[in-house]
Amino acid sequence: MFKIEQSEWLAPKVRRLVVQAPRVARRHEPGHFVIVRVCDGGERIPLTIADSDAEAGTITLVVQVVGATTEKLCALEAGGAMENVVGPLGRPTEIEEFGHAILVGGGVGTAVIYPQAAALKKSGNKVTAIFGGRSKEYVIFEKELAVHCDAVHPCTDDGSYGYHGFVTGKLKELLESCGDIGAVLTAGPVPMMRAVAEVTRPFGVKTIASLNPIMVDGTGMCGGCRVTVGSDMKFACVDGPEFDAHAVDFGELTDRLTTYRDQEALAWNRLNGCTPDPAKGESGCKLRESEEAAANQ
Amino acid sequence: MLKPSERMKIQRQPMPEQDAQKRACNFEEVNCGYAADAASTEAQRCLQCKDAKCIGGCPVGVKIADFAEAIARDDLAAAADILFADNVLPGITGRVCPQETQCEAVCVRSKKGTPVGIGYLERYVADWARENRKDLFEPPNPTGKRVAVVGAGPGGLTCAGELAKHGHAVTVFEALHVAGGVLVYGIPEFRLPKDIVRAEVETLKARGVEIVTDVVIGQTYTIDELMKEEGFDAIFVANGAGLPVFQGIPGENLKGVYSANEFLTRVNLMGAYQFGQTDTPVIDASQIVVVGGGNTAMDAVRTSRRLGADPATLVYRRSREEMPARVEEVNHAEEEGVVFRMLCSPVEVLGDDNGWVRAVRCIKMELGEPDDSGRRRPVPIPDSEFEVPCQVFIEAIGTQANPLLTQTTPGLKTNKWGNIVVDENNMTSIPGVFAGGDIVRGGATVILAMGDGKNSAVSMHEYLMKSDGNGKASG
Numbered sequence: 016m017f018k019i020e021q022s023e024w025l026a027p028k029v030r031r032l033v034v035q036a037p038r039v040a041r042r043h044e045p046g047h048f049v050i051v052r053v054c055d056g057g058e059r060i061p062l063t064i065a066d067s068d069a070e071a072g073t074i075t076l077v078v079q080v081v082g083a084t085t086e087k088l089c090a091l092e093a094g095g096a097m098e099n100v101v102g103p104l105g106r107p108t109e110i111e112e113f114g115h116a117i118l119v120g121g122g123v124g125t126a127v128i129y130p131q132a133a134a135l136k137k138s139g140n141k142v143t144a145i146f147g148g149r150s151k152e153y154v155i156f157e158k159e160l161a162v163h164c165d166a167v168h169p170c171t172d173d174g175s176y177g178y179h180g181f182v183t184g185k186l187k188e189l190l191e192s193c194g195d196i197g198a199v200l201t202a203g204p205v206p207m208m209r210a211v212a213e214v215t216r217p218f219g220v221k222t223i224a225s226l227n228p229i230m231v232d233g234t235g236m237c238g239g240c241r242v243t244v245g246s247d248m249k250f251a252c253v254d255g256p257e258f259d260a261h262a263v264d265f266g267e268l269t270d271r272l273t274t275y276r277d278q279e280a281l282a283w284n285r286l287n288g289c290t291p292d293p294a295k296g297e298s299g300c301k302l303r304e305s306e307e308a309a310a311n312q
Numbered sequence: 313m314l315k316p317s318e319r320m321k322i323q324r325q326p327m328p329e330q331d332a333q334k335r336a337c338n339f340e341e342v343n344c345g346y347a348a349d350a351a352s353t354e355a356q357r358c359l360q361c362k363d364a365k366c367i368g369g370c371p372v373g374v375k376i377a378d379f380a381e382a383i384a385r386d387d388l389a390a391a392a393d394i395l396f397a398d399n400v401l402p403g404i405t406g407r408v409c410p411q412e413t414q415c416e417a418v419c420v421r422s423k424k425g426t427p428v429g430i431g432y433l434e435r436y437v438a439d440w441a442r443e444n445r446k447d448l449f450e451p452p453n454p455t456g457k458r459v460a461v462v463g464a465g466p467g468g469l470t471c472a473g474e475l476a477k478h479g480h481a482v483t484v485f486e487a488l489h490v491a492g493g494v495l496v497y498g499i500p501e502f503r504l505p506k507d508i509v510r511a512e513v514e515t516l517k518a519r520g521v522e523i524v525t526d527v528v529i530g531q532t533y534t535i536d537e538l539m540k541e542e543g544f545d546a547i548f549v550a551n552g553a554g555l556p557v558f559q560g561i562p563g564e565n566l567k568g569v570y571s572a573n574e575f576l577t578r579v580n581l582m583g584a585y586q587f588g589q590t591d592t593p594v595i596d597a598s599q600i601v602v603v604g605g606g607n608t609a610m611d612a613v614r615t616s617r618r619l620g621a622d623p624a625t626l627v628y629r630r631s632r633e634e635m636p637a638r639v640e641e642v643n644h645a646e647e648e649g650v651v652f653r654m655l656c657s658p659v660e661v662l663g664d665d666n667g668w669v670r671a672v673r674c675i676k677m678e679l680g681e682p683d684d685s686g687r688r689r690p691v692p693i694p695d696s697e698f699e700v701p702c703q704v705f706i707e708a709i710g711t712q713a714n715p716l717l718t719q720t721t722p723g724l725k726t727n728k729w730g731n732i733v734v735d736e737n738n739m740t741s742i743p744g745v746f747a748g749g750d751i752v753r754g755g756a757t758v759i760l761a762m763g764d765g766k767n768s769a770v771s772m773h774e775y776l777m778k779s780d781g782n783g784k785a786s787g
């Protein structure tokens with residue numbers, strides 16, 4: 016069992032968990048992830064390691080509730096425990112001397128870019144972070160990022176805080192105004208990463224995306240996490256999860272992520288004791304329906 | 313004592329099975345095991361040959377005639393002692409060994425009629441022992457040596473058990489959340505109940521073997537760290553051959569295409585067949601096609617059948633005789649209503665407008681000249697393509713060595729397929745690091761992995777006892 020040391024909400028449906036996992040903590044590098052199982056009978060899900068403290072033997076996870084497993088995970092309080100945590104998995108971020116590196120994070124992806132920012136700064140890069148959310152309350156990790164970055168640009172879709180607009184808007188501004196950008200690293204929802212790749216492509220700037228396909232074992236054994244990069248089939252858990260964003264087939268990734276939509280909806284409804292009413296046009300996951308309704312407001 | 317001629321008259325005792333119709337809808341074990349009288353009758357069929365060929369057919373040299381003789385005189389305790397002396401996991405091998413190509417293939421009785429049911433007898437004794445036999449293990453004097461085993465599959469578990477017998481402190485590191493390797497994530501419940509694997513693992517723990525799950529060697533620790541920082545004196549690597557191969561045909565990334573590993577892991581290890589009580593889903597499909605001809609393909613297609621696929625179709629490019637799967641599994645699959653489409657091969661997976669699999673396009677094959685393996689090479693017949701409708705398509709065409717560990721272990725010699733190279737003592741190019749099972753052999757069998765574990769333990773014991781306190785071989 017892996018004990019939860021701290022647990023707190025950072026934003027609506029986004030929780031920060033500090034977990035005892037000394038073996039993982041001692042080897043964590045930016046870009047690494049873990050696979051966790053909340054309880055017996057539970058699913059194995061991948062989560063990026065947002066931070067670690069080798070001395071205390073802890074790792075930090077930042078989790079967004081999107082379905083049944085993440086909901087169970089976010090219900091854990093300090094003093095509780097998770098059944099399994101395995102890692103660190105994946106290849107670490109290649110920290111090079113890019114000159115000026117821009118990190119673009121969306122949603123919980125902001126937590127992914129945090130350790131990257133620290134490492135890039137440490138190896139002598141100028142580091143800028145662009146990150147955001149729907150509105151002010153969704154902006155996370157600003158203080159933490161500011162410690163390691165030369166500039167931070169929080170963005171909100173509704174303009175309630177920082178730059179008014181999508182992260183890609185801010186990114187484009189910077190690409191046009193600074194001539195020294197050596198690399199862009201991005202993590203977040205697939206549509207955002209895809210858009211980032213399209214923004215940087217005409218500038219010919221190296222762009223690395225941290226992909227989040229469905230995973231099971233995380234050790235290269237199942238092939239469920241396969242993604243197409245250029246003309247190659249790659250297993251994201253062992254070959255990635257970071258790849259050249261200009262070569263990734265984002266369309267395929269987006270589509271494959273919907274594979275279990277029906278079952279996921281069932282699981283979430285079951286967990287929350289709600290039965291969709293087809294008469295009212297409710298077909299699937301109440302959580303997602305309420306999210307979509309909120310997004311459309 | 314029966315005379316040989318009397319023994320020769322006894323017919324092979326059939327294995328009682330769950331009814332085919334019924335079992336095609338459940339995950340309970342297909343074979344029910346011998347009753348006591350059937351077991352002793354079958355044991356009497358053994359001719360007690362002086363030059364018992366059967367032993368040579370068994371990779372771990374089980375003393376078959378001796379344990380059969382003990383069963384025949386109803387001394388199961390003695391039978392168990394004989395069996396366990398050579399085979400630490402008989403409840404498993406009795407169920408999954410390809411006996412027809414190993415021990416039973418060379419039994420003299422197979423020359424005229426049917427061989428002794430060695431696997432069935434082995435299983436019978438092992439099951440009796442699990443219920444009735446106390447572990448007679450006497451804790452040996454500790455040697456003060458520490459050994460790390462990488463991977464808790466049959467190879468690693470066997471090696472761990474043997475080393476513990478010598479008094480070495482053994483820690484098994486396993487990447488997944490449970491021990492067992494392919495025995496728990498690949499081979500389905502209806503062929504090998506997981507309780508049996510669990511019981512075997514518990515026995516090892518009771519003998520002092522420490523099993524640490526959730527550790528990936530190569531990621532959590534490197535081999536070098538295990539030796540230098542964690543203070544292990546020797547290491548046995550048995551991380552299996554778990555990297556699925558895809559055919560490389562168009563449409564493989566459509567929703568509904570699985571490797572057999574993923575499909576079986578979801579269903580067996582993660583319990584997707586009980587989705588609702590468990591959280592891991594598997595795609596719902598009314599028609600499933602599996603490609604391949606080995607045990608993995610057979611497990612995948614029979615599992616598909618149990619999840620409700622009708623038809624569950626097996627596509628194989630040669631003919632039924634060439635299928636590498638165990639004969640018993642092929643027959644069971646057929647009885648359960650699996651549809652066999654021999655001599656054809658998938659060329660494309662076809663999708664619908666929403667990115668879901670809707671069919672597999674196959675081409676018919678004919679057998680040409682024998683290839684390197686001595687089997688006749690399948691050759692495509694031009695213009696013979698046809699479609700098989702399905703919503704899930706499962707590829708079970710083989711695995712490769714997983715590079716995770718080898719990549720992070722400088723100095724570890726591998727061959728061109730990525731398999732670890734070992735010497736006649738199962739030692740790798742790194743002193744003190746031994747290896748066995750599928751990572752050395754490529755996809756092989758449970759008993760061969762166990763044989764490697766056992767032989768490696770012998771070499772490792774020797775190595776450890778002649779090395780000084782720092783684990784370095786002295787002189």
Ligand SMILES: Cc1cc2nc3c(=O)[nH]c(=O)nc-3n(C[C@H](O)[C@H](O)[C@H](O)COP(=O)(O)OP(=O)(O)OC[C@H]3O[C@@H](n4cnc5c(N)ncnc54)[C@H](O)[C@@H]3O)c2cc1C
Binds near residue numbers: 064083228280
């Ligand atoms: C390398 C990697 C790092 C990740 N890091 C984080 C992180 O730091 N914080 C975070 O909140 N999320 C992260 N994710 C995504 C996270 O794993 C999924 O949100 C989670 O699995 C959803 O599970 P669920 O049961 O709650 O939701 P479900 O209802 O099962 O699914 C919701 C969506 O999540 C995706 N998903 C479902 N199962 C899996 C799975 N086993 N593996 C991957 N995706 C899945 C699907 O696209 C699905 O549509 C990461 C994913 C990957 C691959």
Ligand SMILES: Cc1cc2nc3c(=O)[nH]c(=O)nc-3n(C[C@H](O)[C@H](O)[C@H](O)COP(=O)(O)OP(=O)(O)OC[C@H]3O[C@@H](n4cnc5c(N)ncnc54)[C@H](O)[C@@H]3O)c2cc1C
Binds near residue numbers: 408409410611748751
């Ligand atoms: C579906 C299927 C059916 C089969 N049916 C039969 C059969 O009927 N009869 C038969 O004899 N054989 C059968 N086989 C083959 C047989 O299972 C294998 O040959 C055997 O399991 C190999 O044993 P092993 O110990 O080498 O490796 P495995 O059983 O593969 O175990 C390796 C273990 O190491 C772990 N691991 C991997 N990498 C690491 C790492 N870096 N760090 C820590 N742990 C790691 C894995 O998670 C796994 O648990 C079948 C195989 C499959 C896939």
Ligand code: SF4
Binds near residue numbers: 399414
């Ligand atoms: S271990 Fe396998 S090969 Fe050996 S006797 Fe038993 S069933 Fe036969």
Ligand code: SF4
Binds near residue numbers: 358359360361419430
């Ligand atoms: S070869 Fe057959 S008959 Fe002879 S001892 Fe072995 S099992 Fe018995």
Ligand code: FES
Binds near residue numbers: 234236237239251
């Ligand atoms: S998650 Fe199974 S191979 Fe990557």
